[in-house]
Amino acid sequence: MGQLVNGEWKTGQVAPTSKDGSFQRQDSSFRNWVTSDGRPGPSGEGGFEAARDRYHLYVSYACPWAHRALIFRKLKGLEDLIGVSVVHPDMLDDGWTFDLDRRGATGDRLYGSRFMREIYTRAEPRATTKVTVPVLWDRQYETIVSNESAEIIRMFNSAFDGLTGNSDDYWPxxxxxxxxxxxxxxxxxxxxxxxxxxxxxxxxxxxxxxxxxxxxxxxxxxxxxxxxxxxxxxxxxxxxxxxxxxxxxxxxxxxxxxxxxxxxxxxxxxxxxxxxxxxxxxxxxxxxxxxxxxxxxxxxxxxxxxxxxxxxxxxxxxxxxxxxxxxxx
Incomplete structure (x- = not known):
């Protein structure tokens, strides 16, 4: 696995550790919010209004963080509003890829990219970041709304209710x-x-x-x-x-x-x-x-x-x- 440094892919160890040998998880780097009316959420910028076919979700079936977003997409009836692309399960030197030689992997349904990192550099050409999933992508602005699963599920929980009529609330x-x-x-x-x-x-x-x-x-x-x-x-x-x-x-x-x-x-x-x-x-x-x-x-x-x-x-x-x-x- 590796990461982007100023838009260039650099390979490195799978999991960052500290001097004492403990695992250190990096924070997510894109923290905007989709809201019902496009107003800013708790972090990031505004302008991301809930709409049909505007947003696309990139996930791995293997990743528990991405799995959260898939579950909320299902629970809240968002399948017809938000498309999804599934990466290949193998994450090696090139990170997540869109290879198709595994059942369930879909490829990049928006841009035909080879690697998940291309989605990140499409949003920010000189990005310095880990390339993680899930990613919630905005097709209108061609940028990443969020790659923080805990916040994506809260967007899915309520932002699209006016479009779906599904008012089930998992964060009452x-x-x-x-x-x-x-x-x-x-x-x-x-x-x-x-x-x-x-x-x-x-x-x-x-x-x-x-x-x-x-x-x-x-x-x-x-x-x-x-x-x-x-x-x-x-x-x-x-x-x-x-x-x-x-x-x-x-x-x-x-x-x-x-x-x-x-x-x-x-x-x-x-x-x-x-x-x-x-x-x-x-x-x-x-x-x-x-x-x-x-x-x-x-x-x-x-x-x-x-x-x-x-x-x-x-x-x-x-x-x-x-x-x-x-x-x-």
Whole structure:
């Protein structure tokens, strides 16, 4: 993998680490917002009004951050408004590519680009940035609106409601103050925690990541013994942000990233919860285990130098989830 430096592609290590061997995730570089009327959002510039066929989403089926955006595109009925291009699962020296020799990879449906980095330099010819997905692209201004998944899902949650008539709200005002600390803990110790464990370059860095990871999974398991969803009776963005890590855990993170104290199937409440979210209308269509398994094991040479892709565990995600008894919790 590499990154853009003044618009030029430079190769480098897969995951940035600090002197103590701990994994360091870089911040997203494009932080504009689509809003219902084009007014500026919490960051960036205005001018990005919700409209049919104006925006395009670039994703990887393998990436949990991009998966969030795919799920919200499905939940909010945005498929007919926002097109999508899916990169190839292999991320090697050229980063994400639009190669077509893997089922599910679509190529760049807008410009026919070879590499995802070309989308970044189309927006900013001298960009210095990691080339990540998801990317929400504006076809009118030919620029990147945002490459921050946490903000893209909030745009999808409400900005297009006037066009779709879909008013389902996964970030309800009355729960926001409660959602934020839950999101923060899960992001730091679970969503990003698996990467901190998997990309650790020292025993100390690994121990510092894997302990909090399982402390939080234990906390989630206990919480889900009393509530159907993380915030209670209502499914929220907190659940979908967690889902994209849980769905990859037993297939990838447990072995490949050495997060192996327990599997998700070993947590009765969390395993039922994961099955319920997987069975949510349309969500299973956003899960591609072929891309997920291939990407992690083939792309991460420093973790898996022989690039052997394992068969992985068989998971029955369609079995009855039994979460209905907590419907009123």
């Amino acid at each position: 005002a009355h729960l926001r103050d409660e959602i934020e600390p839950v999101n923060a803990r899960i992001y730091d110790t679970v969503n990003n925690g698996v990467y901190k464990a998997g990309f650790a370059r020292s025993q100390e860095a690994y121990d510092a990541a894997v302990g909090p990871l399982f402390e939080t999974l234990d906390w989630i398991e206990e919480r889900l013994s009393r509530r159907r969803y993380l915030m209670g009776a209502q499914v929220t963005e907190a659940d979908w942000r967690l889902f994209t890590t849980l769905i990859r855990f037993d297939k990838v993170y447990h072995g490949h990233f050495k997060c192996n104290r327990n599997r998700i199937v070993d947590f009765p409440n969390m395993w039922g919860y994961l099955r319920e979210l997987y069975q949510w209308p349309g969500v299973a269509e956003t899960v591609d285990f072929d891309h997920i398994t291939r990407h992690y094991h083939y792309s991460h040479e420093t973790v898996n130098p022989h690039r052997i892709v394992p068969i992985g565990p068989a998971l029955d995600l369609t079995a009855p989830h039994g979460r209905g008894a907590l419907a009123a919790a």
